[in-house]
Amino acid sequence: MADYVKMWKDLGMDLENHDLLCQVLPTAVGDVFLTQENRPAAMDFWDLVISEVHGIRPAELIEEQKKGRKVFGTFCVYVPDEVIIAADGIVTGLCGGSQFWVPGGEAVLPKSTCPLVKASVGARLGRTCPFFRIADMYVGETTCDGKKKAYEILGEDVPMYVMDVPQMKREKDTLKWKGEIEEFAQKVEEFTGNKVTPEKLGEAIHIVNEKRRALARVYECRKSECLPISGRDALLMMQISFFDDPARCAQMCNRLADELEQRIKDGVSVVPAGTKRILVTGTPLAVPNWKLHNIIETSGAAVVCEEMCTGTRYFENLVSEDGDTLDEQFMDLSRRYMKTNCACFTPNRGRIDDILRMAKEYHADGVIDCSLKFCCLYDTEKYTVSRALKEAGVPVLSIETDYTDADAEQLRTRIGAFVEMLNG
Amino acid sequence: MADYVKMWKDLGMDLENHDLLCQVLPTAVGDVFLTQENRPAAMDFWDLVISEVHGIRPAELIEEQKKGRKVFGTFCVYVPDEVIIAADGIVTGLCGGSQFWVPGGEAVLPKSTCPLVKASVGARLGRTCPFFRIADMYVGETTCDGKKKAYEILGEDVPMYVMDVPQMKREKDTLKWKGEIEEFAQKVEEFTGNKVTPEKLGEAIHIVNEKRRALARVYECRKSECLPISGRDALLMMQISFFDDPARCAQMCNRLADELEQRIKDGVSVVPAGTKRILVTGTPLAVPNWKLHNIIETSGAAVVCEEMCTGTRYFENLVSEDGDTLDEQFMDLSRRYMKTNCACFTPNRGRIDDILRMAKEYHADGVIDCSLKFCCLYDTEKYTVSRALKEAGVPVLSIETDYTDADAEQLRTRIGAFVEMLNG
Numbered sequence: 001m002a003d004y005v006k007m008w009k010d011l012g013m014d015l016e017n018h019d020l021l022c023q024v025l026p027t028a029v030g031d032v033f034l035t036q037e038n039r040p041a042a043m044d045f046w047d048l049v050i051s052e053v054h055g056i057r058p059a060e061l062i063e064e065q066k067k068g069r070k071v072f073g074t075f076c077v078y079v080p081d082e083v084i085i086a087a088d089g090i091v092t093g094l095c096g097g098s099q100f101w102v103p104g105g106e107a108v109l110p111k112s113t114c115p116l117v118k119a120s121v122g123a124r125l126g127r128t129c130p131f132f133r134i135a136d137m138y139v140g141e142t143t144c145d146g147k148k149k150a151y152e153i154l155g156e157d158v159p160m161y162v163m164d165v166p167q168m169k170r171e172k173d174t175l176k177w178k179g180e181i182e183e184f185a186q187k188v189e190e191f192t193g194n195k196v197t198p199e200k201l202g203e204a205i206h207i208v209n210e211k212r213r214a215l216a217r218v219y220e221c222r223k224s225e226c227l228p229i230s231g232r233d234a235l236l237m238m239q240i241s242f243f244d245d246p247a248r249c250a251q252m253c254n255r256l257a258d259e260l261e262q263r264i265k266d267g268v269s270v271v272p273a274g275t276k277r278i279l280v281t282g283t284p285l286a287v288p289n290w291k292l293h294n295i296i297e298t299s300g301a302a303v304v305c306e307e308m309c310t311g312t313r314y315f316e317n318l319v320s321e322d323g324d325t326l327d328e329q330f331m332d333l334s335r336r337y338m339k340t341n342c343a344c345f346t347p348n349r350g351r352i353d354d355i356l357r358m359a360k361e362y363h364a365d366g367v368i369d370c371s372l373k374f375c376c377l378y379d380t381e382k383y384t385v386s387r388a389l390k391e392a393g394v395p396v397l398s399i400e401t402d403y404t405d406a407d408a409e410q411l412r413t414r415i416g417a418f419v420e421m422l423n424g
Numbered sequence: 425m426a427d428y429v430k431m432w433k434d435l436g437m438d439l440e441n442h443d444l445l446c447q448v449l450p451t452a453v454g455d456v457f458l459t460q461e462n463r464p465a466a467m468d469f470w471d472l473v474i475s476e477v478h479g480i481r482p483a484e485l486i487e488e489q490k491k492g493r494k495v496f497g498t499f500c501v502y503v504p505d506e507v508i509i510a511a512d513g514i515v516t517g518l519c520g521g522s523q524f525w526v527p528g529g530e531a532v533l534p535k536s537t538c539p540l541v542k543a544s545v546g547a548r549l550g551r552t553c554p555f556f557r558i559a560d561m562y563v564g565e566t567t568c569d570g571k572k573k574a575y576e577i578l579g580e581d582v583p584m585y586v587m588d589v590p591q592m593k594r595e596k597d598t599l600k601w602k603g604e605i606e607e608f609a610q611k612v613e614e615f616t617g618n619k620v621t622p623e624k625l626g627e628a629i630h631i632v633n634e635k636r637r638a639l640a641r642v643y644e645c646r647k648s649e650c651l652p653i654s655g656r657d658a659l660l661m662m663q664i665s666f667f668d669d670p671a672r673c674a675q676m677c678n679r680l681a682d683e684l685e686q687r688i689k690d691g692v693s694v695v696p697a698g699t700k701r702i703l704v705t706g707t708p709l710a711v712p713n714w715k716l717h718n719i720i721e722t723s724g725a726a727v728v729c730e731e732m733c734t735g736t737r738y739f740e741n742l743v744s745e746d747g748d749t750l751d752e753q754f755m756d757l758s759r760r761y762m763k764t765n766c767a768c769f770t771p772n773r774g775r776i777d778d779i780l781r782m783a784k785e786y787h788a789d790g791v792i793d794c795s796l797k798f799c800c801l802y803d804t805e806k807y808t809v810s811r812a813l814k815e816a817g818v819p820v821l822s823i824e825t826d827y828t829d830a831d832a833e834q835l836r837t838r839i840g841a842f843v844e845m846l847n848g
Contacts, residue, residue: 110803110824112536142591145569148770149804155771162770164592167566173588176600346572346586347579376800379534380573400534 004055007062011133018128021100022054025288032232032290038270040229040263042256046236049244053287057092057243058130064090065134070192073135075120076143077309077340078165080333082319083185084139085204085246087192092131093242094138096120097286099403101128108153109146114372115403116286117146124154131243137191139184141165143344144377161187169338169345178334185330201329205319211246214253215315221260222304223362227277228263229256230270231303232293238310239287276301276422279364281355281385283372284309289403292370295412301419305362307355313340316354343377351381352388359394366395366422368415373402395422428479431486435557442552445524446478449712456656456714462694464653464687466680470660473668477711481516481667482554488514489558494616497559499544500567501733501764502589504757506743507609508563509628509670511618516555517666518562520544521710523827525552532577533570538796539827540710541570548578555667561615563608565589567768568801585611593762593769602758609754625753629743635670638677639739645684646728647786651701652687653680654694655727656717662734663711700725700846703788705779705809707796708733713827716794719836725843729786731779737764740778767801775805776812783818789846790819792839797826819846 008015029050033039049056061071072084073094081091096105096119104122105113123129140151140162151162163180166173185196194200218237221228237256241249263269278301280292285308293303306312319336323329341351359367369385371378382398389396397418401407432439453474457463473480485495496508497518505515520529520543528546529537547553564575564586575586587604590597609620618624642661645652661680665673687693702725704716709732717727730736743760747753765775783791793809795802806822813820821842825831 108807110800110806112798112803113800142770145768145800146804148591149767149801152771153804153807162592164590164597166588167572167591168586168588172603179596343573344569346566347576374536374798374800376534376537376569376798377573379536380570380577382534383532383577 004052004059007059008054008130011058011130012127013130013133014127017126018054021098021128024100025053026051028288028290032294033236036230036232036270038268039233040256040259042252042259043233043236045252045255046233046240049240050236050287054130058134060245061090061092061131061134065136070136071134072188073131073138075138075147076141077314078141078143078337078342079139079163080181080184080337081246082201082204082208082333083181083188083196085207086196086201087185087188087194089188089192089194090245092135093286094120094123094131094135095242095284095286096123096129097239097289097403099405101126102403109150112374113146113150114283114375116284116372117150119286119403121150121154124157137161139163143342144375146374165344167344167346169350174331174334174338177338178330181333182326182330185326196326198324198326198329201326202321202323205321205323205329205332207246207250209318209321211241211250211253212315212318214250214257215241217257218253218260219305219312219315221257221264224264225363226264226267226269227271227275227302227304228260228268231278231280231297231306232290235285235290235293235303235306235310238306238314239285241314242310271302276365276419277304277363278302279305279307279355279359279362279367280311280370281307281367282370283375283378286310291401291403291408291411292368295408295415296368296419299412299416299419301366301415301422304364305358307351307358309342312354312358313342316340343381348381352384355385356388356392356394359389359392364394366397366418368418369396369398371400373400428476428483431483432478432554435482435554436551437554437557438551441550442478445522445552448524449477450475452712452714456718457660460654460656460694462692463657464680464683466676466683467657467660469676469679470657470664473664474660474711478554482558484669485514485516485555485558489560494560495558496612497555497562499562499571500565501738502565502567502761502766503563503587504605504608504761505670506625506628506632506757507605507612507620509631510620510625511609511612511616513612513616513618514669516559517710518544518547518555518559519666519708519710520547520553521663521713521827523829525550526827533574536798537570537574538707538798540708540796541574543710543827545574545578548581561585563587567766568799570798589768591768591770593774598755598758598762601762602754605757606750606754609750620750622748622750622753625750626745626747629745629747629753629756631670631674633742633745635665635674635677636739636742638674638681639665641681642677642684643729643736643739645681645688648688649787650688650691650693651695651699651726651728652684652692655702655704655721655730656714659709659714659717659727659730659734662730662738663709665738666734695726700789700843701728701787702726703729703731703779703783703786703791704735704794705731705791706794707799707802710734715825715827715832715835716792719832719839720792720843723836723840723843725790725839725846728788729782731775731782733766736778736782737766740764767805772805776808779809780812780816780818783813783816788818790821790842792842793820793822795824797824
């Protein structure tokens with residue numbers, strides 16, 4: 001760790017406060033991950049990364065910046081990484097998942113803002129996250145009121161570019177989104193000084209597709225009745241994938257998938273036969289938000305899938321690799337991203353269909369639909385999600401939570417009762 | 425009132441519950457409006473309308489429906505009434521401003537939704553508002569997460585059309601909004617069976633502009649140091665204008681403006697000289713939400729302007745009347761509506777400029793920036809609004825409230841202290 005202190009200092013971080021954050025993390029990692037038995041050996045990569053999450057990857061990013069590459073920080077699965085990669089830029093996720101950052105966000109945002117937005121703003125303003133310090137440009141999007149308005153405040157502090165995501169999914173909206181991607185590409189070209197050519201974009205599309213395929217392979221293994229990986233471990237892999245180099249991410253996920261596929265052949269499961277399988281749906285779980293998975297999996301059930309941005313919404317659907325011109329490629333990108341069923345769209349029947357399909361594919365015994373407090377979009381959609389699942393005969397528990405520990409006992413009681421009901 | 429019972433019954437309303445609502449309103453009207461001294465005589469029109477708010481106008485709408493005209497219910501100043509009027513349709517506002525409807529909304533929406541959205545949904549589902557029963561079609565827009573998702577639930581019960589408002593204000597967004605208006609016109613044509621011609625649209629643009637000019641005349645009078653009308657009365661006029669026939673609205677507002685202009689000449693003010701003048705800014709105040717104005721004006725100050733949807737955002741900026749073709753007219757409409765500075769846009773510097781300008785134009789001694797609870801957009805913008813006002817040396821009080829009476833005393837204390845500070 002000592003090696004990183006100089007780096008953090010050079011990044012203008014608040015070392016004293018950052019130390020407090022660094023002190024908490026190892027205990028959390030120990031409690032949530034290292035207590036598990038029979039973990040896949042390939043989790044060693046993510047254990048290492050998370051143990052020095054503010055060190056290893058930030059140091060790599062700074063090395064690349066020294067070579068002249070630009071780092072783009074993003075908050076949403078709607079920002080097309082492909083465009084950035086095509087211009088030799090680097091993408092890193094910037095979502096904050098710790099209560100540690102919330103008070104800093106509340107200094108400038110209403111308390112009734114979702115914790116993810118408050119934590120992200122707090123991480124930046126409090127100078128306690130290296131990723132927020134390293135990013136040369138932030139790329140936002142208009143997917144929710146909270147982020148949309150928070151970007152205005154962030155934009156006073158950093159170069160901020162916002163993409164206008166359509167709120168509906170008609171053909172003209174796909175065209176509009178294509179236009180936004182095209183305009184973003186111009187911005188990225190200007191900012192990096194590198195041209196986005198059809199060849200470069202084609203390569204970038206392939207790189208990100210490969211990452212999606214690798215993540216999907218791991219998720220495919222979670223469909224098996226013989227469950228080779230815990231929900232916590234799969235979540236950690238997913239969370240880190242937002243920060244990692246995409247090619248290495250694909251390599252590591254494929255390495256993990258190799259092991260998981262072998263485990264399934266060998267009948268190696270991380271849980272006893274008959275353990276109830278939970279599909280979790282809703283708002284993203286940013287690092288180090290492991291609360292929900294930890295409670296579920298220490299209540300006798302197993303999480304088998306996340307219908308979340310930190311989950312299926314990140315890797316489902318590939319971009320066509322057939323486009324030869326930028327025009328075709330931008331349209332291919334738009335088509336793929338517009339397939340992602342975020343609650344920001346209206347109507348959003350596609351998400352209900354996704355959830356029903358995933359409940360089947362992953363052989364879920366029950367669904368826990370969880371949204372972050374004050375996330376109006378996912379919170380409102382709970383009504384239709386819950387109704388559709390009930391109609392399909394799938395038990396569902398709707399919950400709302402934040403980053404504090406205040407509701408942990410209450411959640412444990414409710415989730416425990418839900419699992420008991422499933423077992424009954 | 426007896427005459428309306430049959431009408432309400434025919435509308436399928438819940439008469440028993442509706443009676444409860446009808447019992448409360450006269451007291452509220454008496455307390456807020458009739459206790460005022462020296463009111464403009466022309467307020468008689470609005471006193472009459474509000475005294476039978478669920479009777480007079482609904483009966484007119486039903487008469488027009490019998491002649492084959494269609495009634496369109498709207499929730500937002502972004503829906504272009506002109507297009508509906510051009511197709512011989514009628515527009516009526518549908519926003520709910522009473523706590524009475526909130527529990528009904530909470531049955532299907534999260535509690536942490538803004539009271540305006542909850543009340544609107546509750547008014548429809550509870551069958552206690554004739555306007556919600558009469559409307560043949562509801563027209564929504566994607567101006568906030570709360571409404572956007574609530575429309576999906578409303579849409580299960582009524583024909584619902586949603587327009588996608590861009591979230592930014594670049595030239596391409598004005599073009600996009602023009603496209604939305606054009607598509608909406610096609611929908612209105614289909615639904616009414618009437619063609620929108622350049623002549624008809626030209627007339628409609630003129631009608632709505634005349635209404636805007638008349639409302640602006642009343643507001644112009646409020647700029648006078650000799651204040652000829654209370655904020656409560658101006659608010660009532662504004663609120664009813666969303667429900668009224670636009671030509672009659674213009675006529676009545678002009679009649680009121682005539683009287684107010686004479687009052688100014690005669691030096692007739694509704695408040696003693698030196699009464700502190702308050703500009704209120706923020707979220708709309710739907711009928712019968714008079715809480716804020718009532719507290720301010722019974723705390724020794726006067727409201728001189730509302731930078732709100734129920735205020736300047738409704739009438740500022742005219743549509744060009746020079747367009748000869750539908751294409752030109754749709755673009756003229758788009759340009760006018762895109763000038764309205766709702767907090768749904770990012771960035772939204774225009775709203776700050778509006779507020780600073782209005783504070784000057786209306787000679788405001790202070791600003792009360794008020795948002796409805798859980799309105800993420802206006803709540804987040806408070807930060808920049810407040811900072812800009814402080815920089816300009818204008819005292820500002822930021823508050824958040826809902827439709828209950830629970831915070832009335834606390835608000836009274838805070839607003840009283842603010843007024844005292846201004847007087848100090």
